[in-house]
Amino acid sequence: MKKERAKVEEVSTTEEKYAQWKSQVPVLYDWFANHNLVWPSLSCRWGPQIEQAVYKNKHRLYLSEQTDGSLPNTLIVANCEVVKSRVAAAEHIEHFNEEARSPFVKKYKTILHPGEVNRIRELPQNSKIVATHTDSPDVLIWDIEAQPNRHAVLGASVSRPDLILTGHQDNAEFALAMCPTEPFVLSGGKDKSVVLWSIQDHISISAAADQGSTKSPGSGSSSVKQDSKVGGDSTTMSPSIGPRGIYQGHRNTVEDVQFCPTSVQEFCSVGDDSCLILWDARVGFNPVIKVEKAHDADIHCVDWNHHDENLILTGSADNSVHMFDRRNLTSGGAGSPIHKFKGHSDAVLCVQWCPDKSSVFGSAAEDGLLNIWDHEKAWKAKERIGTRTRSTSPGLFFQHGGHRGKVIEFHWNPSDPWTIISVSDDCDTIGGGGTLQIWRMNDMIYRPKEEVLAELEQFKSHLNTCK
DSSP states (O other): OHHHHHHHHHHHHHHHHHHHHHTHHHEEEEEEEEEEEESSOOOOOEEEEEOOSSSSSEEEEEEEOOOSSSSEEEEEEEEEEEEOOTOOHHHHHHOTTTSSSOOOEEEEEEEEEESSSEEEEEETTTTEEEEEESSOOOOEEEEETTSSOOOOOTOOOOOOOEEEOOOOSSSSOOOEEESSSSSSSEEEOTTSSEEEEEEHHHHHHHHHHHTTTOOOTSSOOEEOOOOOOOOHHHTTOEEEEEESSEEEEEOEHHHHEOOOOSSSSSSEEETTTEEEEEEEEGGGGGOOOTTTTSSSSSSHHHHHHHSSEEEEEEEEEEEEEEEEEGGGGGTTTTTOOOOEEOOSSEEEEEEEOOOTTEEEEEEETTSSOEEEEHHHHHHHHHHHHHTTTSSOOOTEEEEOOOSSSSSEEEEEEETTEEEEEEEEEEESSSSSSSEEEEEOOTTTTTTTTTHHHHHHHHHHHHHHHHH
């Protein structure tokens, strides 16, 4: 009875916060779209921009659908129209239906995925190629354009991946990354290992096979794999490739991995052992730097700054985000975060640096919030207040409160500045399914203060002229 009462109170509080947020949408956002999902999505990613028009651009979206087993799990490819900056009227973005599908999001293709789609990552060199993590040891590679469109009906055979990456000895469900500079894939799993592959190996091997030549030394092994977990029916076979390296150093499940933005050989990983580990493939398979207590609990996520390769973010079940400077870390494992960001009341599930400003990043958590931070503002606030305490979290300058369930993942749009896609699992809050939201905050929130004040003064003068 107490649990039921607590549940009712929690839902009531969530709805009150949501109503308050919704009333502020016309002021806080330059553009906003809400898309109701029948099934929860565990991952969301922007694909390539495919069309440009006067008032909006069209982008690909990659989403997952986690079903209850009555229908196959799916990898969804959608087309999304993103309204350009300062085009949408406040009245337009204010009126949206939480229970409806957005007219800006149209399903383009459905791939019947073998098992849950826990993570989706696109290849930077060709964003039509994506990797997925599922509830098995293998990583699956998909050529989105080559895959046939399927219908998710009971009993349908699953789609065939274009390539299977083998090497894990236990399920690898969440830790997945693509290299920014080369077609390399990185993964972590329950076997406590970090595994590295090159998709280029497969391309080279295929080309060599066509010419009747043999595989060059040092590249991963390739074969044709038949697997009931992956292939669906017994007649389905997909090519597979072995790893370039397997890296051991964690004592528990590896939860996330990330490449250094400027190096194919350097990468990092975090896990349920609370460790942050830096690796360098050029010096072997053991950790180069291991921070033993990077957080006080499991670490769920990590991201490496693309503008400053010394800065690394981690998010944890201790509700905080830590920022590390790798120049302060030593091979002996010494080193502490240069800043701790505390603005969530529940476990942080996703952190990601903003591609448009080097000091800005986002963090999403089980508390239903997606926080936007600026670490430069955090440092300035720290210098300003000294030892005095303050009520707000230093560096936090925007909170997206549009989700009523835990925010599983978000992704900054790499080609449309300050535009974000985010997904939440609403099964525990508003009766099931999930919510996809595409949004861009009002640019007056993040632009330089002097610039904004000058614009407002100019607008004031314009109004006086109109009178």
